[in-house]
Amino acid sequence: MADLTYLPPERPRPEPPGGATRPSVRVDTGAFPRVAARIDLDERLLAGTCGIDGPELRVGAEDLDLLLLAAAERFGAGAGVLRRQAVLALGLLDADPARERLRELALSPFEHHQVRLHALAALGPDRAREVAERLREDPDEAVRDRATRIADGTAPERPPVPAVVPVDRRGAPDGRGADGHDGHRCCCAC
Amino acid sequence: MPGTTTSVLRTVDHVVRPVTAWSVLDHEPLDPLPVEAVDPAVLVERLRVDPAAVEVLHGGAAGAAEALRGRPELLDEVRRVHAAALLPGETPLVITDVTTEPVLSWTPATLVVHYRNPHEEPVVLASVTVTWAGEPFVVEQEVRADAREGTLELRLDEEHTLPVGPAGLDVTLWRADGARAAVRHTVLVLPSNPLAMALGPAGARVTGSWSLRGDHRPESDTFVTECEITITNGDPRPVAMGRSMSWEFWDGPVGGGTRVEAGTLTWSAPITVPALGAWRGSVHFSSPRGSGVFGRYDRKEDLALAVSATAVDGRVLRAEITARTLLAYGVNIIKVGTFGAQEHADLYAAVDRMREVFEARDITLRGVDRRLITAAQAGGYTTVGSEDEYRDMLEAWSCANDYVDVFVVQDFAWAGYNGYAGDIPGPATKGGRKDGVAVEKTGYTDGSGTARLDVETLALLVGHEVGHYLGLAHQETTDNLMRSSSGVRGAAVDYEQYRLMFPHGYVVHL
Numbered sequence: 092m093a094d095l096t097y098l099p100p101e102r103p104r105p106e107p108p109g110g111a112t113r114p115s116v117r118v119d120t121g122a123f124p125r126v127a128a129r130i131d132l133d134e135r136l137l138a139g140t141c142g143i144d145g146p147e148l149r150v151g152a153e154d155l156d157l158l159l160l161a162a163a164e165r166f167g168a169g170a171g172v173l174r175r176q177a178v179l180a181l182g183l184l185d186a187d188p189a190r191e192r193l194r195e196l197a198l199s200p201f202e203h204h205q206v207r208l209h210a211l212a213a214l215g216p217d218r219a220r221e222v223a224e225r226l227r228e229d230p231d232e233a234v235r236d237r238a239t240r241i242a243d244g245t246a247p248e249r250p251p252v253p254a255v256v257p258v259d260r261r262g263a264p265d266g267r268g269a270d271g272h273d274g275h276r277c278c279c280a281c
Numbered sequence: 282m283p284g285t286t287t288s289v290l291r292t293v294d295h296v297v298r299p300v301t302a303w304s305v306l307d308h309e310p311l312d313p314l315p316v317e318a319v320d321p322a323v324l325v326e327r328l329r330v331d332p333a334a335v336e337v338l339h340g341g342a343a344g345a346a347e348a349l350r351g352r353p354e355l356l357d358e359v360r361r362v363h364a365a366a367l368l369p370g371e372t373p374l375v376i377t378d379v380t381t382e383p384v385l386s387w388t389p390a391t392l393v394v395h396y397r398n399p400h401e402e403p404v405v406l407a408s409v410t411v412t413w414a415g416e417p418f419v420v421e422q423e424v425r426a427d428a429r430e431g432t433l434e435l436r437l438d439e440e441h442t443l444p445v446g447p448a449g450l451d452v453t454l455w456r457a458d459g460a461r462a463a464v465r466h467t468v469l470v471l472p473s474n475p476l477a478m479a480l481g482p483a484g485a486r487v488t489g490s491w492s493l494r495g496d497h498r499p500e501s502d503t504f505v506t507e508c509e510i511t512i513t514n515g516d517p518r519p520v521a522m523g524r525s526m527s528w529e530f531w532d533g534p535v536g537g538g539t540r541v542e543a544g545t546l547t548w549s550a551p552i553t554v555p556a557l558g559a560w561r562g563s564v565h566f567s568s569p570r571g572s573g574v575f576g577r578y579d580r581k582e583d584l585a586l587a588v589s590a591t592a593v594d595g596r597v598l599r600a601e602i603t604a605r606t607l608l609a610y611g612v613n614i615i616k617v618g619t620f621g622a623q624e625h626a627d628l629y630a631a632v633d634r635m636r637e638v639f640e641a642r643d644i645t646l647r648g649v650d651r652r653l654i655t656a657a658q659a660g661g662y663t664t665v666g667s668e669d670e671y672r673d674m675l676e677a678w679s680c681a682n683d684y685v686d687v688f689v690v691q692d693f694a695w696a697g698y699n700g701y702a703g704d705i706p707g708p709a710t711k712g713g714r715k716d717g718v719a720v721e722k723t724g725y726t727d728g729s730g731t732a733r734l735d736v737e738t739l740a741l742l743v744g745h746e747v748g749h750y751l752g753l754a755h756q757e758t759t760d761n762l763m764r765s766s767s768g769v770r771g772a773a774v775d776y777e778q779y780r781l782m783f784p785h786g787y788v789v790h791l
Contacts, residue, residue: 093608093783093784093788093789093790094790095783095784097581097790098780098783099581099583099605099643101776102583102603106415107413107414107415107444107446108444109387109442109444110415111414111415111416112415112416112418113411113415113416113418113440113441114418114440114441115418115419115420116419116420116421116422116441117419117421118406118408118421118422118423120406122405123405123406123455123457125457125458125459126405126406126455126456126457126459128459129455129459129460129461130455133461133768134766134768136697136768137766137767137768137769138765138766138768139696139697139698139765139766140697140698140699140700140765140766140767141698141699141700141701141745141746141749141755141765141767142668142671142695142696142698142700142701142702143701143702143705143749143754143755143765144754144755144765145696145697145698145765146765147696147697148696148697156459157459160458160459160460161461163371163373164373164374164460164461164462165373165726166311166313166373166375166462166728167308167311167375167376167462167463167464167725167728168308168465168725168727168733168735168736168737168738169308169451169453169462169463169464169465169735170462170463170725171723171724171725171735171738172699172723172735172738172767173768175699176697179697180697198343198346199345199346200345200346200349200356200359201338201345201359201360201363203724203725203726203732204691204692204724205691205692205721205722205724208664208691208692208694209692209694211694212666212694212695228350230349230353230356232618232619232656232663233618233619233656233663233664233691233692236656236661236663236664237661237663237664237666237692237694240661245661246661246670247659247660247661247662247670247673247674248660248661249660249673249676249677250660250677250678253676253677253678253679253712254677254678254679255678255679255680255681256613256615256652256653256654256678256679256680256686257652257653257654257658258650258651258652258653259616259651259652259653260653261625261651261653
């Protein structure tokens, strides 16, 4: 524990040259109702992603078309979290197109396994079990493991006693350690 | 016998990225081709795959599953084709690239956004969210009908010019039917005056915004201070710099306090700052016990480091930065299940980025232990599907040290969460159902078909959950790390949050 005696006072931060703010410029999205609805939907999808005090995911039947659109956006890192949230939200709707899309995603060998796992979860226990039966031999390890557990109705297997996590023998991805230093540790008394 | 004055341990020249694509974390250009409209031979040639992989894709997902059962070795190649092609019926909006001319300080700039839109509905709205040394701001722009042909320009006008330094540009496009595409692009704003120098901490991707850290090395009883120096050139001609630079550590303001120690350093090779470009190097100062710098660090006092460099044409550059001992905590990064080589690299890039986020508030990492629970060992915990499973995992696995356990799992398939912390604050002891945090790995497939992790999102996600563990609750101020929504979460940590983390049992002074 750090010694509170050494808690430094807040030091003034130099303001960036020209000031610390710039005015935002917004467009009235009233002329583009689907865009406005999509922005609102995206905010709701991402509002509760932390398990601590996270608000529940809230979507309604009126969101179906946009959720199907968002769940199909598969290009680029920027779509990743949002897409998975859309996939999960489809499971909250009582709609055949949503269920059909979730089934397709879960079974698709092309898709990233996180999208497939989200689709499996979104299907709910009964429908997921039916799909999971077909994924017992899936080439993707994470999908196969989860599907087998869903199909068999089994919980994860815990080690018999609390286990120490093994060291990862794979080396640092670059010379610089994650502490920021470049890995150089001098052996002399420098 | 080591001396009792601060000396330069070594200097390192860095390879520098183009100032118009400054961050390794930026999006990679994409250009998916419609699989129906393209000769399969083009895809085979472009992606260097077995023609059968393209054929499998033509069969759609259902047919593919069947085909791949017969030829499972094709799976990786099929995924590469899938990542680079639009399937029949797919009409997504895709930003293929963002380009700029070099951006100069206090000068309007134009971003050129290249996109592919195979749908009949047009792109109607474009926006850029700018993250820089000040508060983030947004510039939205309606897309004119005559600009809807695959390229549009987003302008940062006279009211939105920027000072020298890095700027993140998050570009988003919206189509009239609600489809969306987004990418991140980073530039280094160059000085229009036209030469400038900035100092930053070790390993930083940005400069000039926070403190250097005095890092105590018990093995030699020295403090090592690593400083990165960036010289930027806004002139269309290269600038030659002298190889020597002078440095001074000050107690109190530079020029107004007490000069503690001073010296010169010499780079091993001539320095040339490229035209409209940047040069970066880092210098390691070693301060043994008995030196003035060691004494100040040992008493937890702040120092200021000033560096001065001279161009061959006589121009003098000066920059300064605070140097202090930092608070620090350690993390055990625990991969659960299989991570590919690129995912492994992305994960540790995210940890490095998270370190920068905390260092901006004078808290650093004192260590990163790399740990792995293989899929075979994990017994099903590669994915977390409920709070019980999450807490069972914390209870079942632990690392016997005083670092925060960070489990990075293959997926959170649970109530829309992508991260969770054992408690606020988490315990400073091991064992039990609260000692750790867990996050999903934020995976995606890039345009080449490689499994990647979203480094920026993952960095903020891990930082957010560790923030909980060290005592922080949600805080909904602009750009704060502890915002509950990952859609608006930023990298800011304020002084009150720093004060709250200070007494956690895993936080120590370096």
